Amino acid sequence: DARVTQTPRHKVTEMGQEVTMRCQPILGHNTVFWYRQTMMQGLELLAYFRNRAPLDDSGMPKDRFSAEMPDATLATLKIQPSEPRDSAVYFCASRGYYEQYFGPGTRLTVT
Amino acid sequence: ELKVEQNPLFLSMQEGKNYTIYCNYSTTSDRLYWYRQDPGKSLESLFVLLSNGAVKQEGRLMASLDTKARLSTLHITAAVHDLSATYFCAVYSGGGADGLTFGKGTHLIIQP
Numbered sequence: 551d552a553r554v555t556q557t558p559r560h561k562v563t564e565m566g567q568e569v570t571m572r573c574q575p576i577l578g579h580n581t582v583f584w585y586r587q588t589m590m591q592g593l594e595l596l597a598y599f600r601n602r603a604p605l606d607d608s609g610m611p612k613d614r615f616s617a618e619m620p621d622a623t624l625a626t627l628k629i630q631p632s633e634p635r636d637s638a639v640y641f642c643a644s645r646g647y648y649e650q651y652f653g654p655g656t657r658l659t660v661t
Numbered sequence: 662e663l664k665v666e667q668n669p670l671f672l673s674m675q676e677g678k679n680y681t682i683y684c685n686y687s688t689t690s691d692r693l694y695w696y697r698q699d700p701g702k703s704l705e706s707l708f709v710l711l712s713n714g715a716v717k718q719e720g721r722l723m724a725s726l727d728t729k730a731r732l733s734t735l736h737i738t739a740a741v742h743d744l745s746a747t748y749f750c751a752v753y754s755g756g757g758a759d760g761l762t763f764g765k766g767t768h769l770i771i772q773p
Contacts, residue, residue, distance in 0.1 A: 581759055585760075592765050595762070598759055641704070648709050652705075
């Protein structure tokens with residue numbers, strides 16, 4: 551049963567700390583996305599990769615967020631330094647052809 | 662900029678009734694997705710609609726796409742409590758932009 555996995559599932563951290571979220575896409579999927587979900591803004595696209603190359607990160611605050619895909623089985627999203635307004639659920643998704651599947655999400659709370 | 666509007670945003674209905682959720686979008690697209698989200702959970706893919714006139718059905722849910730009207734509908738037939746969830750439509754804008762633009766979601770409560 552192929553699925554997208556994400557770690558950690560929950561993260562509580564203090565303002566100013568670095569946060570790293572990890573995603574393992576479905577094997578064979580060549581497009582990987584990071585989304586953020588909040589009550590106020592809903593679901594927003596942060597960044598995505600195709601064949602590991604970053605194609606669009608216009609949805610991310612550039613000064614504190616960075617996204618990388620060091621290999622085909624791992625995508626990372628890093629926030630440094632974190633702020634309370636970054637509190638949200640961060641979803642990774644991967645797409646093979648048309649279907650786009652979401653991981654379970656990382657629920658981030660920044661105090 | 663692509664905008665996606667869903668309505669209604671909240672819907673409370675009784676079991677056994679039929680209802681339709683509407684999804685309008687602002688620019689040309691020939692690919693539209695429907696997802697379900699339960700509280701505290703991830704998004705579950707329901708349907709991908711790939712062309713004008715596409716219709717897909719799964720159980721009590723049926724989705725359709727009219728690309729000329731820039732409208733998709735999600736129809737619920739004889740609703741049951743297990744269908745209570747938030748339903749999102751999402752539009753693929755294409756043209757090299759691979760990400761999806763989501764509507765705000767329809768929070769559906771089905772009462773016995």
